[in-house]
Amino acid sequence: MAGILGLYLFDSRWNAYNFGVFGLMALQHRGQETAGLELFGSNEGRKKITGKGLVEEVLKPSGGQGHICVGGVSPYPEENAEVLPIALSDKVSVAIDGKILAIDGYRWNRSLKYEDNLRNGFKVIAKGSCADMMKDFFSRCSGGFSYVSVNDRSEMIAGRGSLGVKPLVLGKMGFDGGIIASESCVMDIIGERVPISPAENIEPGEVRVFTPMSAHSERSSASKKRAYCSFEYVYLARPDSYINDVPVYRVRRSIGKKLAEEGPVDADVVIGVPETAIPFAMSYSNETGIPVEKGFELTGRRIRSAMKPNQMERLKGVQLKLNVISEAVKGKRVVLIDDSVVRGNTLANIVYLMKEKGAKEIHVRIGSPHIISHCPYGVEVPPEDELIGKHLSEAKIAEVVGADSFKYLSLDGFTEASGMNRGELCMGCFNCKYPEG
Amino acid sequence: MKILLIGGGGREHAVAQALCKSAKEPKLYCFSDLVNPGINALVKKTRGEYYRGNINDSAAVVKAAKKSGADFVFVGPEEPNFHGVPDRLEKNGIACIGARRNVAELEMSKASMRDLQWKYKVPGRLWYKKFKTFEEAAPYIEEFADSVALKPARQAGGKGVKVIEDFQVYLQDDKRKVKREHAESIINEYMKGYDDIDYKLLIEERVWGPEYTVHCFTDGRTVLPMPAVQDNKHAFDGDLGLETGGMGSISCGMNLRWGKDDERAILTDGEYRKSVDIVNMMIEAIQTETKEKYHGIVAGQMMLTSVWGPTVIEMYSRLGDPEAGNVLAVLKTDLVEICEAIIGERLNTIKAEIDDRAVVVKAVCPEGYPNHRDVASGHKVAIKGKDDGILWASVDYSDKGIISGGSRVVECLGMGDSMPDASLKAEHLTQKVSLVDGWKLFHRADIGSEKSMHRRIALGNMAREIYQYREGKGLLGKRMIWIPGKGLVEVG
Numbered sequence: 001m002a003g004i005l006g007l008y009l010f011d012s013r014w015n016a017y018n019f020g021v022f023g024l025m026a027l028q029h030r031g032q033e034t035a036g037l038e039l040f041g042s043n044e045g046r047k048k049i050t051g052k053g054l055v056e057e058v059l060k061p062s063g064g065q066g067h068i069c070v071g072g073v074s075p076y077p078e079e080n081a082e083v084l085p086i087a088l089s090d091k092v093s094v095a096i097d098g099k100i101l102a103i104d105g106y107r108w109n110r111s112l113k114y115e116d117n118l119r120n121g122f123k124v125i126a127k128g129s130c131a132d133m134m135k136d137f138f139s140r141c142s143g144g145f146s147y148v149s150v151n152d153r154s155e156m157i158a159g160r161g162s163l164g165v166k167p168l169v170l171g172k173m174g175f176d177g178g179i180i181a182s183e184s185c186v187m188d189i190i191g192e193r194v195p196i197s198p199a200e201n202i203e204p205g206e207v208r209v210f211t212p213m214s215a216h217s218e219r220s221s222a223s224k225k226r227a228y229c230s231f232e233y234v235y236l237a238r239p240d241s242y243i244n245d246v247p248v249y250r251v252r253r254s255i256g257k258k259l260a261e262e263g264p265v266d267a268d269v270v271i272g273v274p275e276t277a278i279p280f281a282m283s284y285s286n287e288t289g290i291p292v293e294k295g296f297e298l299t300g301r302r303i304r305s306a307m308k309p310n311q312m313e314r315l316k317g318v319q320l321k322l323n324v325i326s327e328a329v330k331g332k333r334v335v336l337i338d339d340s341v342v343r344g345n346t347l348a349n350i351v352y353l354m355k356e357k358g359a360k361e362i363h364v365r366i367g368s369p370h371i372i373s374h375c376p377y378g379v380e381v382p383p384e385d386e387l388i389g390k391h392l393s394e395a396k397i398a399e400v401v402g403a404d405s406f407k408y409l410s411l412d413g414f415t416e417a418s419g420m421n422r423g424e425l426c427m428g429c430f431n432c433k434y435p436e437g
Numbered sequence: 438m439k440i441l442l443i444g445g446g447g448r449e450h451a452v453a454q455a456l457c458k459s460a461k462e463p464k465l466y467c468f469s470d471l472v473n474p475g476i477n478a479l480v481k482k483t484r485g486e487y488y489r490g491n492i493n494d495s496a497a498v499v500k501a502a503k504k505s506g507a508d509f510v511f512v513g514p515e516e517p518n519f520h521g522v523p524d525r526l527e528k529n530g531i532a533c534i535g536a537r538r539n540v541a542e543l544e545m546s547k548a549s550m551r552d553l554q555w556k557y558k559v560p561g562r563l564w565y566k567k568f569k570t571f572e573e574a575a576p577y578i579e580e581f582a583d584s585v586a587l588k589p590a591r592q593a594g595g596k597g598v599k600v601i602e603d604f605q606v607y608l609q610d611d612k613r614k615v616k617r618e619h620a621e622s623i624i625n626e627y628m629k630g631y632d633d634i635d636y637k638l639l640i641e642e643r644v645w646g647p648e649y650t651v652h653c654f655t656d657g658r659t660v661l662p663m664p665a666v667q668d669n670k671h672a673f674d675g676d677l678g679l680e681t682g683g684m685g686s687i688s689c690g691m692n693l694r695w696g697k698d699d700e701r702a703i704l705t706d707g708e709y710r711k712s713v714d715i716v717n718m719m720i721e722a723i724q725t726e727t728k729e730k731y732h733g734i735v736a737g738q739m740m741l742t743s744v745w746g747p748t749v750i751e752m753y754s755r756l757g758d759p760e761a762g763n764v765l766a767v768l769k770t771d772l773v774e775i776c777e778a779i780i781g782e783r784l785n786t787i788k789a790e791i792d793d794r795a796v797v798v799k800a801v802c803p804e805g806y807p808n809h810r811d812v813a814s815g816h817k818v819a820i821k822g823k824d825d826g827i828l829w830a831s832v833d834y835s836d837k838g839i840i841s842g843g844s845r846v847v848e849c850l851g852m853g854d855s856m857p858d859a860s861l862k863a864e865h866l867t868q869k870v871s872l873v874d875g876w877k878l879f880h881r882a883d884i885g886s887e888k889s890m891h892r893r894i895a896l897g898n899m900a901r902e903i904y905q906y907r908e909g910k911g912l913l914g915k916r917m918i919w920i921p922g923k924g925l926v927e928v929g
Contacts, residue, residue: 013619174601177669214879215677216674217674
C-alpha cells in the first residue's frame with residue numbers, strides 16, 4: 001500500500017509544493033518509510049525530491065516550484081521498492097497505491113523487478129507520453145491499484161483499477177484546481193472548506209483527466225465487479241476519511257458494537273490499543289455500559305508500529321507507544337481491544353505489560369476476522385507460516401498471548417459492520433478468496 | 438408593431454424567441470456586432486432587419502432604431518447600459534427596456550453597489566473594502582485579508598474574480614502571494630481599458646452557500662419577480678475547475694425545487710420572498726440616490742449564506758446569460774405586454790403567469806474555453822436535425838457558415854417535470870451539436886442531475902441551519918471579532 005497525491009492547479013501563479021507537502025502529511029499513516037514529491041509546470045523544469053523518512057524529514061520548506069505535482073508516501077523500505085513517484089519513462093511519472101499484476105499486451109518478466117516491468121510495459125504499450133497514451137496504458141493494467149500520473153506536457157491522469165481495491169478521491173480548490181488523493185482527509189487539510197462532502201469518490205474503472213484545456217472524467221472499464229479492500233476500514237485509513245463514500249469512523253464504531261454483541265464479557269473497564277482501536281473501544285463501551293479508559297501513554301513520535309518492516313522495530317514501536325497507565329488497569333478486569341492480529345508478538349507484549357501493571361483479567365477482542373492469507377495488492381502480510389491466526393485457535397492464542405480470553409470479529413460481523421455487501425468487499429486476507437484480477 | 442433588440446448572444450436569442458411568441462406578432466429587428474443565426478431566422482421570419490454594428494455606440498443604436506421605426510428597443514447585454522444607450526434612445530423619444538446609465542451603476546460599479554447597500558442598510562450585505570491602487574491594497578492584503586473574494590471594482594464581463602480561502606495558516610504564505618499577484622493583475626490587466634470608474638479593486642469577505650439569481654422586471658414603481666435560477670460557474674463536471682460566464686442554469690417553480698410536484702428545494706419560499714424584497718430595496722435605493730426611474734430588468738445575484746441567509750453577491754442591470762433561457766421559457770405572460778407596461782409605468786396591472794416546470798440549460802463550448810479562447814474560436818458549428826430548444830450564443834453567421842467565437846456556442850434548453858428530467862432533455866440536445874473540423878466540444882452533464890441537486894440542497898440546508906440559529910439569537914448579519922489587546926470589534 002501507499003498514500004498517493006496529485007495536484008493540478010490551473011493558474012501557474014500557484015505553487016503546489018506546500019500543498020503537496022501538507023497533503024502527503026495527511027496521508028502519512030499510509031506509509032512512513034519513504035516519501036517523495038515531483039513538481040511540474042515551472043519554467044525551471046521538473047523537480048523531484050524523494051527520500052527515506054517521514055514527509056517532514058524528506059520535504060523541507062520551500063523545496064520547489066511548479067503548479068502541478070505528484071507524490072506519495074510508502075511503507076516499503078528503499079531496498080524493497082522504488083520511492084514514489086516512480087519514473088515510468090523520462091517524460092512520465094506515477095505514484096501507485098497497490099499492485100499492478102498484469103498488463104494486457106505485455107509479457108511480464110519475472111526476472112525483472114516490479115518497477116522495470118511497469119517501465120517496459122509502458123514502453124511497449126504507450127509508445128509516447130501524451131495523456132491518451134497514458135490512459136490506454138493504465139486501462140490495460142489489472143490488479144488492485146490506484147494511480148496518479150503526470151507528464152511533462154502539463155497533463156495529469158488519475159484513476160482506480162476496475163475492481164476498486166484501493167481508494168482514490170477527487171477534491172477541489174475553488175476555481176483554482178483539483179486534488180487527487182488516496183483519502184478524503186487530504187481535502188480537509190489542503191482543500192476548500194465548503195462544508196459538504198469534502199471529496200468525491202472516484203469510481204472503480206474511472207479515469208480523471210486534467211489538461212490545460214480540460215478536467216473531466218472518463219470510464220475505462222464498465223465492469224460492475226467490486227473488491228473494496230476490507231483492511232482500509234479495519235486499520236489502513238484515517239478515521240476522518242471517507243472510503244468509497246463510507247465514513248471510516250462509522251465502520252469502526254459499528255465494529256465496536258459488533259464486538260460487544262459477539263464477545264460479551266463481564267468486565268470493569270474497556271481499553272483500546274491506540275490509535276486505531278480507540279473508536280472500537282468507545283463503541284464497545286457505549287454498547288455494554290462498561291466504562292472506557294485511556295490505558296496507554298505514548299513516548300516519542302506517533303508512529304504506526306504494525307507497519308514497521310521488522311520485528312525489532314515493531315516491538316520498539318509498541319513498547320514506546322504503549323506505556324500502560326497502571327491506575328487505569330490495576331485490580332481490574334479489562335476488555336482490551338485491538339484492530340487486528342498478524343503474528344501475535346506485539347499483542348503478547350501489550351498483555352504482558354498490562355498484567356505487569358496489575359490488571360486482574362485481560363479479555364482480548366479483535367476488530368477484524370483472523371488473518372490467514374497474503375495480500376496480492378500490496379498490503380504487507382508476512383508469509384503464512386508466521387500468521388498466528390492461520391495456525392492456532394482462539395483459545396490457544398489466548399494462552400499464547402497470556403490473556404484470559406481471546407476473540408476475533410466474525411466474517412459476517414465484519415461485513416455487517418461495514419454496511420456493504422460481501423460481494424463488494426475483498427476479504428482475501430481473512431478468507432483466502434480473491435477477486436479475479 | 439416593431440421591436441429592435443440590442444445584442445446577439447444566447448440571452449438575446451431567448452429574448453427574441455419570447456418577443457416573437459407575442460400575440461402582437463411584432464416584427465423583430467436586431468442590432469449586434471455579430472450575426473446570431475437563431476435571431477437572424479426570427480428576424481427573417483417576422484420580416485424585420487438585422488443590423489451589424491457596435492452596440493455600445495449610442496449614436497449608432499439610435500440611428501438603427503430610427504431606421505427600423507421600432508416602437509421600442511430591448512437592450513440585452515449590460516455594456517450598452519453602462520454606455521448610456523438607453524438614455525440616448527429616450528432623449529430621442531424612443532422607448533427603451535434597459536437600465537439608464539445612472540441606475541445601471543448598480544451593476545457597473547461593484548464598489549458603488551456595496552456603498553449603496555450599506556448606506557440604505559439593505560440586508561444581505563457583505564463586508565468589503567475598495568481600492569484605487571495596488572499600493573493602497575497591498576498592506577491590507579498582508580495584514581487583514583483572510584478568506585476573501587478579489588473582484589475588479591467594475592463589472593468586467595464576469596472575468597477576474599478570484600475567491601481565495603485563506604484559513605489554513607500553514608498555507609498562508611502561498612495564498613497571500615497569489616492574492617497579492619491577483620490583486621495586482623486586476624488593477625493592471627482586468628481593469629485596463631476601463632476609465633469610467635475611480636475604484637479598481639474590491640475585496641469582500643468570502644462566504645459559502647448555494648448561489649442563485651432573482652430577476653425582476655421593473656418600471657420603477659412595481660417589481661415583477663421571476664423564478665430563482667441557479668447558474669453553474671465551474672467549467673467542468675462536479676463543480677471542478679475554472680470560473681466561466683456560466684456553464685448552464687437550472688430552475689423549477691419559484692424557489693429551485695427538485696420537481697414541480699416535489700417539496701424538496703434549494704431555497705424555502707420565505708428565502709425566495711426575502712430575496713425579492715432585497716432586490717426591491719436595492720431598486721428603491723438606487724432610485725432615491727440618483728432620482729432616476731429604473732425601467733427594465735434588475736437581478737440580484739444572490740447566495741444563501743450562513744451569515745445572512747439571502748445575501749447579495751452582485752447586481753445585474755439585465756437578464757443573466759444563460760439564466761435568461763430559464764426565465765423566458767417559463768414566463769407565460771406576453772413579454773411584449775410586460776415591456777409596454779414598463780414603458781407606460783403600469784407594471785402593477787400585469788400579473789406574471791409562470792409555468793412551474795423545471796428548466797435546465799446547458800452551455801456547449803469548444804475546448805479551450807474559458808482560458809484559451811484563441812483556440813476555441815474559428816470552428817464551424819453544425820447541428821444535426823432541428824434546432825428546437827437550442828439557443829445560439831457566441832457564434833457568427835456569414836457565408837462561411839456558423840463560426841465559433843471562443844465562448845459558449847450554444848445553450849441547450851430542456852424542460853421537464855423535475856430537474857433530472859429536464860437535465861436529460863438538455864443532455865440529448867447537446868448531442869446534436871458538433872464542430873465540423875472535429876475540434877472537441879464540452880459541456881457539463883451533471884447540471885440538474887440527481888447528484889448535483891442532492892449536493893445543492895444539502896449545502897442550502899447547512900447554510901440555513903446556521904443563519905436561522907443566528908437569526909434566533911438576534912445575530913443575523915453581525916460579526917464579532919475579539920482582537921486581543923484591542924477589544925471587541927463588531928461589524929454588521
